[in-house]
Amino acid sequence: MTFARLCARVREHIGQEHRYEHCVRVARFAEQLAFRHGESPARARIAGMLHDLARLYSADRLLKECEARKMPVDFYEGAHPIVLHARLGERLASEMFGIDDPAVLSAIRKHTLADAQMSALDCILYVADAAEPGRSFPQRAALASLAMRDLTEATRATLAVTAGHVRAQGFEPAPKTLAAMRALGVDASAVEELSGRSA
Secondary structure: OOHHHHHHHHHHHHOOHHHHHHHHHHHHHHHHHHHHOOOOHHHHHHHHHHOOOOOOOOHHHHHHHHHHOOOOOOHHHHHOHHHHHHHHHHHHHHHHHOOOOHHHHHHHHHOOOOOOOOOHHHHHHHHHHHHOOOOOOOOHHHHHHHHHHOHHHHHHHHHHHHHHHHHHOOOOOOHHHHHHHHHOOOOHHHOOOOOOOOO
8 A cells, every 4th residue: 555545544534634634744753753763764654644543533432442352451541541542543553554564553552651661663653643743732842852862862751741741630640651651760750740742
């Protein structure tokens, strides 16, 4: 499948121009980051285009689609079904678009909650989703600039901003996010005042 055809199918599946345009911006920024940091621009571009295939699904549909695929749902996911769009999106990328590249699928799976083990491509998509030009939170431009210089530091900063945003809404970050913060040495106590992106 050509990339143009893939984009057309993503647009049709998502069915909302705003979300599709976000995917395009994430794909472009991820491609730039991959080129800058010696990773595969093609992989990054594909992961960016496919990362939000299930983002507009209702909570009920997310749970039902996961159940239909016998995908286990943990306590945090059951309480916050929106985060399931990343894991379900990985499945849809495989089922609907024939993606079988483990690196691309991993990046899609980890783009929302992160993980204690993150490859460079995982970090690229995680940061690109947060800091693409359409986002409007105060730290966006600084995160994007940092990402072009130092991918690891940008991932740390994105985790901190995200955790601060979640806490500002009265919730605790997901266990996987906290595990990623510990793995990368992000000081959880220092992010209370930060605010940032939505999922």
